[in-house]
Amino acid sequence: MRLTADASGLFPIAPTPFHADGRIDEASLDTLMERYIAAGATGVTVLGIMGEAPKLEPDESLNIxxxxxxxxxxxPVIVGVSAPGFAAMRWLARNAMDxxxxxxxxxxxxxxxxxDQIITYYRQAIEAIGTDIPFVIQDYPLTLSVQMTPKVIRAIVEEHPSCVMLKHEDWPGLEKISTLRGFQKEGTMRPISILTGNGGMFLDFEMERGADGAMTGYAFPEMLSDVVKLQKAGKRDEAHDLFDAHLPLLRYEQQQGVGLATRKYVLMKRGFISSDAQRKPGGTLSATARAEVDYLLARLAKIDARALPLAA
Incomplete structure (x- = not known):
């Protein structure tokens, strides 16, 4: 299977589950897959920023x-292959595709x-991995500090037929989606899939601006899947009502430094992974923070029954 520009729905960003001693928890990898499929995922992305990819050995990355x-x-499985150098990028990309x-x-x-630097970088990256591998542009200026304008994204898409998707994580970014879809409508950019990230913080309106779905790791992937489906079905109010119920927890997850710890804690409580451990260096939640998350889950359970087992 090869990724295409028609991809849509939910591609959860998978965390890498670890045991307390830093070993990869392989049993939890299997549980994650089972739960993502049950949640309505249409694909999955591994070894992203949330997956703690820089902390992994090359063989560990490939095995995952x-x-x-x-x-x-x-x-379809998308593999994050970002690396400081193109040799490492090519090794993981070619082997993962194999x-x-x-x-x-x-x-x-x-x-x-x-x-020009951004366009040149992607040109060199595609020369390194090969033009036969479908690739996704990750546009995440909040973390990466690289500002990609819609025209730059269009230039990359038009230069590289193997570019089939944009992971859109700009903030604010709604106008960027509209501009890119405008390029597509006027015929100056070929169609690509646009999946959105940022923990799902703006998924409700991103779908209305022309996104095809979500690629993020919020601890309730079922909600993300449902919002995508409801928006595609034209059930705007139902989509926003469900999204709004989860917004306090979404917001809590967005805190710099403890976001991944929060997400892993909730995923652990939900049975997606057996431990909320991160491979060092990694953040942790204090007892007070855990109590706050538990409180948010109890409030969410009053509206979304999928949080009920967590309310006790």
């Missing part, structure tokens, strides 16, 4: 990619500043 490619019931991945995701290195 291979395990997901085998276990996701034929759904193991059954559907495509790769490439983020710009933080040192890029001008439009």
């Amino acid at each position: 990619a291979a395990r997901f490619a085998k276990g996701m019931a034929g759904l 193991k059954g991945a559907a495509g790769v995701m490439i983020a710009p290195v933080p040192s890029l500043r001008t439009d």
Whole structure:
């Protein structure tokens, strides 16, 4: 299976589950896949920023990619291959595709500043991995500090037929989606899939601006899937009502430094993973923070029954 520009729905960003001693929790990898499929995922993305990819050895990264490619019931698996150098990027990209991945995701290195630098970087990256591998542009200026204008994204898409998707994580970014879809409508940019991130913080309106779905790791992937489906069905109020119920927890997850710890804690409580451990260096939640998250879950359970087991 190869990733195409028609991809849509929910591609959860998978965390990498660890035991307390830092070993990869392989049993939890299998549980994650089962739960994502049950949640309505149409694909999955591994080894992203949330997946603590820089903390992994190369063989560990490849083994995770291979395990997901085998276990996701034929759904497309996107592998994050971003790296400081192109040799490492090429090694993981080529080997992951050999193991059954559907495509790769490439983020710009933080040192890029001008439009020409960004366009040149992607040109060199695609020369390195090969033009036969479908790839996703990751546009995440909040973390990567690289500002991609819609015109730069269009230039990359038009230069590289193997570019099939944008992971849109700009903030504010709603106008960027509208502009890109405007390019597509006027015929100056070929159609690509746009999946959105940022923890799902703006998914409700991103779908209305033309996004095809979500690619993020919020601890209730079922909500993300439902919002996407409701918006596509034209059930705007129902989509916003469900989204609004989850917004306090979404907001809590967005805190710099403890966001991943919060997400892993909730995923652990929900049975997606057996431990909320991060591989060092990593953040942790204080007892007070855990109590706050538990309170948010109890409030959410009054509206979304999927949180009920967590309310006790």
